[in-house]
Amino acid sequence: MELNVRDELVKEFLDCSSRGDLEKISSMMSHCSDLIDERGETGWTALMLAARHGHYEITKLLLSKGCDTTATNRSGQTARDVALFWGHRHIARLLADGRDGVVHHVLPERETDEADIYFNREFLNRMSEKRTDSEWLAAKRSSPHSVFILFYNLNPLVSPRADANEGEPDVKLCKLKVTSVEELLKQSNTVLIFLGAEKQERRLETDGDGPIAWFALNTEDDPSKLLKVKDPNSFFLKGPMPGLLMLSDNDAGVVAQARAVLAWHSRYGFCPTCGSETGVEEGGYKRTCLRAGCKSLQGIHNTCYPRVDPVVIMLVIHPDGNQCLLGRKKSFPSGMFSCLAGFIEAGESVEAAVRREVQEESGVLVGQVQYQTCQAWPMPSCLMIGCHCVALTTDISVDKNEIEEARWFTRQQVINALVKDKHAAFNIPPKQAVAHYLIKHWIGFNSNL
Numbered sequence: 001m002e003l004n005v006r007d008e009l010v011k012e013f014l015d016c017s018s019r020g021d022l023e024k025i026s027s028m029m030s031h032c033s034d035l036i037d038e039r040g041e042t043g044w045t046a047l048m049l050a051a052r053h054g055h056y057e058i059t060k061l062l063l064s065k066g067c068d069t070t071a072t073n074r075s076g077q078t079a080r081d082v083a084l085f086w087g088h089r090h091i092a093r094l095l096a097d098g099r100d101g102v103v104h105h106v107l108p109e110r111e112t113d114e115a116d117i118y119f120n121r122e123f124l125n126r127m128s129e130k131r132t133d134s135e136w137l138a139a140k141r142s143s144p145h146s147v148f149i150l151f152y153n154l155n156p157l158v159s160p161r162a163d164a165n166e167g168e169p170d171v172k173l174c175k176l177k178v179t180s181v182e183e184l185l186k187q188s189n190t191v192l193i194f195l196g197a198e199k200q201e202r203r204l205e206t207d208g209d210g211p212i213a214w215f216a217l218n219t220e221d222d223p224s225k226l227l228k229v230k231d232p233n234s235f236f237l238k239g240p241m242p243g244l245l246m247l248s249d250n251d252a253g254v255v256a257q258a259r260a261v262l263a264w265h266s267r268y269g270f271c272p273t274c275g276s277e278t279g280v281e282e283g284g285y286k287r288t289c290l291r292a293g294c295k296s297l298q299g300i301h302n303t304c305y306p307r308v309d310p311v312v313i314m315l316v317i318h319p320d321g322n323q324c325l326l327g328r329k330k331s332f333p334s335g336m337f338s339c340l341a342g343f344i345e346a347g348e349s350v351e352a353a354v355r356r357e358v359q360e361e362s363g364v365l366v367g368q369v370q371y372q373t374c375q376a377w378p379m380p381s382c383l384m385i386g387c388h389c390v391a392l393t394t395d396i397s398v399d400k401n402e403i404e405e406a407r408w409f410t411r412q413q414v415i416n417a418l419v420k421d422k423h424a425a426f427n428i429p430p431k432q433a434v435a436h437y438l439i440k441h442w443i444g445f446n447s448n449l
């Protein structure tokens with residue numbers, strides 16, 4: 001009986017939040033403050049419902065009473081995600097401001113922190129000032145506390161995550177100790193790079209001599225025999241796709257850095273200027289030509305440092321504002337459509353690259369271009385620069401070499417794809433891809449759903 005009374009109370013509390021009954025919510029909370037984070041049948045809290053229906057004052061009240069802003073519903077959305085999805089930007093901002101206790105009014109508002117995007121998380125402090133401190137690096141390299149992550153042909157060694165719930169990352173990086181990799185480190189074809197150290201606010205993570213250092217190594221010969229003390233269930237991720245998308249956000253951030261730099265070493269072993277042998281310096285962040293007199297030894301040259309390749313990726317919005325242009329490459333899984341994308345060419349602005357790529361691939365002319373967010377994409381070392389842009393023309397003529405098909409999709413079709421409706425006409429890339437963000441963010445433009 002008592003359970004039923006409680007259930008009724010929760011139901012009423014949630015209903016009030018959906019309806020926007022501030023007075024009732026307030027009075028219920030004063031009698032029964034533990035209602036605040038209760039959930040309904042689909043895992044929605046009062047905060048999510050207020051965010052869904054655009055009730056600003058209720059959101060504010062719940063925040064002031066200390067509700068949990070990180071709770072997620074069964075679709076994995078926080079209240080802030082819900083507010084963004086339904087276009088209630090003022091509520092999303094309120095929820096974002098509450099997140100770190102800082103109100104950001106100096107710059108225009110952004111809906112997403114770029115660190116929330118897969119591969120962008122800076123789990124480590126890179127400590128670039130230590131790259132030239134060879135004594136410190138040598139001490140860390142032999143410290144029993146240091147962490148080594150191993151790549152074989154640029155695929156990381158991982159273990160299955162026994163505790164993973166459905167929809168969560170499946171695997172975690174194997175964090176090896178120096179005793180495990182000692183033999184590998186002696187091999188001439190093993191490349192070792194310094195990644196950084198665990199951030200200092202995690203005060204426990206020190207080895208008595210400063211923060212715990214992380215290194216990454218790559219080998220192109222099967223390392224199984226030389227690797228000591230390993231998890232018997234560990235394996236090398238088949239990569240790069242979709243394996244690299246199965247990690248936690250922290251691990252993905254570490255892999256983004258490690259794989260991009262290791263991939264550079266595996267392809268730029270010789271001096272790009274004169275073809276001579278090079279030596280690895282600065283903790284793996286520089287390769288220096290070993291031939292005296294090489295031009296690359298005078299001044300600073302980008303050939304000596306790990307490269308980053310900028311790519312524009314853009315959602316083209318129809319002039320009517322209610323359709324977007326998506327395309328598919330032959331290599332995509334069947335039914336999948338995504339944003340158009342392409343490398344920025346030398347001497348080209350981001351905006352010019354967006355316009356050129358869209359015209360080349362789809363025949364559509366683009367006017368205004370607006371930067372949204374970016375993503376490190378370590379396959380092998382791209383920086384995806386995500387934009388929204390507005391079409392000036394709507395006739396499509398596809399470049400068959402690059403794209404199999406490109407089409408305008410309505411807002412409703414995109415929503416169906418986003419929520420994985422069974423009648424959806426197509427699928428979009430997974431949430432780890434910045435294309436997913438660009439599409440989802442466009443949907444959030446308009447609350448008229």
Ligand code: ZN
Pocket residue numbers: 271272273274275276289290291294295296
């Ligand atoms: Zn040279």
Ligand code: MG
Pocket residue numbers: 341342343357360361402
């Ligand atoms: Mg292209």
